[in-house]
Amino acid sequence: MYQNKEATPGPAAEICERIWLSIAERKLRPGTRLKEEQLAEVFEVSRARVRQALAMLESDGLVTILPNRGAFVSEPGVDEARDVFHFRRQVEARVLERLMANIADTAIPQLEAHLALEREADARGDTTATIRLSGGFHLLLAELSGSGFLTSTLRDLISRSTLITTMYRRHSHHNCGPDEHAGLIARIRARDLPGALRLMEDHLRHVEDELDLTEDVPVLRDLRDALV
Amino acid sequence: MYQNKEATPGPAAEICERIWLSIAERKLRPGTRLKEEQLAEVFEVSRARVRQALAMLESDGLVTILPNRGAFVSEPGVDEARDVFHFRRQVEARVLERLMANIADTAIPQLEAHLALEREADARGDTTATIRLSGGFHLLLAELSGSGFLTSTLRDLISRSTLITTMYRRHSHHNCGPDEHAGLIARIRARDLPGALRLMEDHLRHVEDELDLTEDVPVLRDLRDALV
DNA sequence: TTCAACATGATTGTCGACATTTTTGTTGTC
């Protein structure tokens, strides 16, 4: 998912992308078993490549691999959910600080171009593109900050956020729409770091507040482990 | 490295461990090329397993893989170094909060047992064991906090910290000795969260302050990219 | 009827061989 410039140029990233989108669109529910051969057949690739993709998804926290058992869509608990959002706020704040401190001339036009894509996808009701572009906006901010570490860290957190939102959302996904992103761009253009930080904080808290993090959803795999 | 209970039970983790230790001991310097066949020969394993290990190390940020070019020991810049320490402080703080909020009866004895191992390794001058156990203490705290997410995140950050320390340290490694860990255990036993947080903060800042983060070290790979 | 041991099927894990790409060394020409 969200492959950046240098890393994962391979075609395995495409498998990741499609699996991730299926998760984001709730076509693949948490706990679902992902059989390698089956995926290889669906995507018309070798099993080795599926394996490779699953390993990537595991490091992103999207799937859980049990040795000799198989891969499953992860089922993060509420504690993990809170931790993820907690650190996402921290990372995104750091991103804004770095971005403001050393902003490139091309940053604003790039952000606006991305925003235009978001609005277009939103207008034509393309939820798949909307989901991807929505996360992509935050990731673009990280890339523009110039820190590869922040970028890869945030990519991980965004993936996890999407899965968590899928599991615990109360109403509609909402998924941070273009309007709030437009506000962020305005603050960045105005070199208003405190304002941007506040907006980002509100933005992310808003997403978290839409979730029902009062109790864990039943975890299938734990049943198994419980009766050992 | 630092393999926790469930994840990476495979023998590939052993390759990671040995490569990581070689990096930590400065036997493998940043920028060093890691040829797959060569590693396979040294460790007497198949090349596929080496490949697997290198992929893990890449996700930990310890090696950088350039497609069709090979794997190299990573060379984090000063900005990345600061980001890593910044988030390590955040994560370790969160770990302490979770640990204090929901502490198990066996936590203190486990920590003390680990501390004993650290002191023993330190006493007999076993730097290899000292390095591993030193990071292991922090990782044990994360495991005791009960959060798999914090644990995996911190493992990543500790690996990166070690590499960064290797690159930018001014004097001796220091590498957070057992004494400071003993202080942390005392605060935890006393249920003194603010005190523990302060100690951890000082502890980590102390490590960072020992580094010379004023300028990037010359990056070999950039020379190549520069003359494109 | 129940439980345990076993046999079968399905699925994951591993390895070696081959294809592709990059790098290095050479040759030939200007």
Next chain:
DNA sequence: GACAACAAAAATGTCGACAATCATGTTGAA
């Protein structure tokens, strides 16, 4: 002598087949 094109070598990337492991269904005896 320098440079470009080409050829050879080395390294990485990919794939298919086999081995090991786990889940399931069956059979047998208590």
